[in-house]
Amino acid sequence: MSGAVRPAVAARPATRARGRAERSRGASVALHATLVAACLVALFPIAFILLVSIRGESGWTAPLEMTGFTLSNYAHVLGDTEFLTWMLNSIAIAGGTMLVGVLISASAGYALSRMRFPGHAPLMWTFLVCQMFPVAVLIVPLYNILGALGLLDSHGGLILTYCSVSVPFCAWMLKGYFDTIPTEIDESGRVDGLTPFGTFWRLIMPLARPGLAVTAFYTFLTAWGEVAFASQFMSSETKYTLAVGLQTFVGPHRAEWGLLTASSVLIMVPAGLLFFFAQRHLVAGLTAGGTKG
16 A cells, blocks of 8 residues: 555664673683783782891891881881982982983983984984893993093992993984974074073973983882993992992801891882872873873
């Protein structure tokens, strides 16, 4: 019949990918179990060192016994050794490396990002090539250079050494971060009468704060835990860094594991505090560009 009304055809529900909220219970359990296992693996060395450090002299021989807890190792490290002097030296050297390294890296990265000059591309590749040399190869030439400059066994010489290692990588990293900041900001600064350095310091640096935080954290850790250069360039015990001072706890016939573990726990405190205060900028620097900061 021409006037008959055709029955409506039910539309098929559109298929869509299963979202995170629709993950099966088995998949969720497996995912969370994997994450918990990964966290336990990551935390086990720290927990083991902490447990040994509060067990006194017997902590290393029987680390799994939950008896005999004492703070004697910490008292001995803080009261009977030069640990506090070594920590102050390390803080001064790591802090100096962070300040000098970030300033040089930011200046070099900004120049590579905004300026074109003869040798621009070779300079960028030179920064990468510098990262290919192992530390053992650099010890002898750096030792000779510092000796000629009279900087052996000095904090300034060690800061320059660490900057020579960290600046090439940091400059390359900041160059990529500065590329994400629009050049219109530089042009507006010049229109307002700012010098090139004024534009860099007053406009670009605040926008690059997340990238600078990542660079500062990297340079600090580079100097904080370094052993090879410090053990070769520092000869006075009063100028030792923590990495060199801890070697005095290890003798040819016996190692003071209790003192080593207690010192290791104390060494983690400054780096942990720095990460705690800089974590917001670290996350932003690793996940966002300068235009989103």
